[in-house]
Amino acid sequence: MMKNWILILFLSTLGQLVLAQEIQPDTVPAVTVPVSPPQRTVPVLTAAQKQAIKDSIDIAAIMVEQPVKVTLNYQRLKEQLSTDPLFPFGKKASKISMHEYQRDDKDAYFYVIAGLVLFYGLIKLIFGKYVAWLFNVFFRSNLRPQQIRDQLQHTPLPSLLLNILFIFVGGVFLLFLSEYYNIATDENEWILIAYYCAMIAMLIIGQYILLKTIGWIFNISAITDIYIFIIFLVNKIIGIILLPVIVLMAFPIPTLIPVVVTIISLIFLILLLYRFIISYKSIGNEIKVGRFHFFIYLCAFEIAPLLVIGKVLLDYVDRSY
Numbered sequence: 463m464m465k466n467w468i469l470i471l472f473l474s475t476l477g478q479l480v481l482a483q484e485i486q487p488d489t490v491p492a493v494t495v496p497v498s499p500p501q502r503t504v505p506v507l508t509a510a511q512k513q514a515i516k517d518s519i520d521i522a523a524i525m526v527e528q529p530v531k532v533t534l535n536y537q538r539l540k541e542q543l544s545t546d547p548l549f550p551f552g553k554k555a556s557k558i559s560m561h562e563y564q565r566d567d568k569d570a571y572f573y574v575i576a577g578l579v580l581f582y583g584l585i586k587l588i589f590g591k592y593v594a595w596l597f598n599v600f601f602r603s604n605l606r607p608q609q610i611r612d613q614l615q616h617t618p619l620p621s622l623l624l625n626i627l628f629i630f631v632g633g634v635f636l637l638f639l640s641e642y643y644n645i646a647t648d649e650n651e652w653i654l655i656a657y658y659c660a661m662i663a664m665l666i667i668g669q670y671i672l673l674k675t676i677g678w679i680f681n682i683s684a685i686t687d688i689y690i691f692i693i694f695l696v697n698k699i700i701g702i703i704l705l706p707v708i709v710l711m712a713f714p715i716p717t718l719i720p721v722v723v724t725i726i727s728l729i730f731l732i733l734l735l736y737r738f739i740i741s742y743k744s745i746g747n748e749i750k751v752g753r754f755h756f757f758i759y760l761c762a763f764e765i766a767p768l769l770v771i772g773k774v775l776l777d778y779v780d781r782s783y
Contacts, residue, residue: 571712574634579705582627589620596624600699625666625694628701633659635704638711642719665767669693672763688744696737703729738764 586593636658637651670690677686703726710722742756 568713575709575712578627578631578634578708581623582702582705585620585623585627589617589623592617592620596695596698600695621694621698624698624701628697629659629662629666631701631704631708632662634708635711636662638708639723642711642723661771665771666694666697669763682749685745685749689741692737692741692744696733700730700733 633655637655640654673686673690674683677683707722707726711719738760742751742753745751745756
């Protein structure tokens with residue numbers, strides 16, 4: 463038994479020694495080779511190169527001790543530059559005027575015109591029968607007084623709204639017309655619109671009060687009511703016609719504006735003649751009025767106020783410029 467244990471121990475020891483010999487790597491002794499430091503080579507200069515370096519050092523020393531002074535002949539330089547077209551020193555300085563850029567903003571005009579069109583659309587939507595009756599009466603040759611009185615009593619609100627539309631549309635149109643003729647262009651456009659609307663309103667109210675007073679004094683209220691209706695009828699038609707006109711004048715095409723102004727002027731003249739003719743025929747059916755007397759009335763109460771307003775505007779323009 464003891465022999466077996468000794469044999470096993472001997473064999474295990476021998477196996478470990480053999481395994482250690484197989485795992486250990488082969489070692490080679492290192493060989494050191496001496497390395498000599500790099501050799502520095504000094505360039506060999508020729509006699510000419512040495513002389514050039516010496517001369518450069520001498521010139522640099524002289525420039526440091528005695529710097530070069532550069533002088534300019536300004537008079538000669540000025541004479542030479544005076545003949546150059548790019549530097550005209552001998553000529554008088556030119557004045558260049560500059561103007562502040564003004565942005566042509568049309569947004570406010572768009573909203574104003576859109577509001578007026580919307581206002582008319584609401585009137586036509588709510589009071590469509592009245593608007594249709596208005597155009598039907600306008601294109602008739604004869605007007606019945608009783609029908610007019612009945613219509614005035616039953617439809618005061620749409621008549622008032624269309625008169626307000628005429629006032630505002632007329633004010634905007636007069637603004638664009640003054641801009642076209644370069645009248646009071648330095649004023650604020652909103653102030654001008656307010657002035658024009660107030661002027662139109664004063665004319666309408668003054669004419670209405672005057673005719674009502676004449677009808678009450680001479681006991682012809684029925685006749686003056688017919689004449690007032692005709693005046694306001696033409697005003698309403700003018701206000702509706704001016705809606706597309708102010709759209710064209712707010713966003714103008716330069717070649718189209720003179721044509722638009724000419725056409726609308728002719729339309730105004732035709733409507734005024736229509737108003738005078740229809741008024742004379744309607745009044746002549748009620749009372750006997752001579753043509754001469756009616757002509758005197760037109761000159762005194764229709765044409766004269768327009769001439770006075772035109773004279774006032776011209777005086778205002780003369781004072782402004």
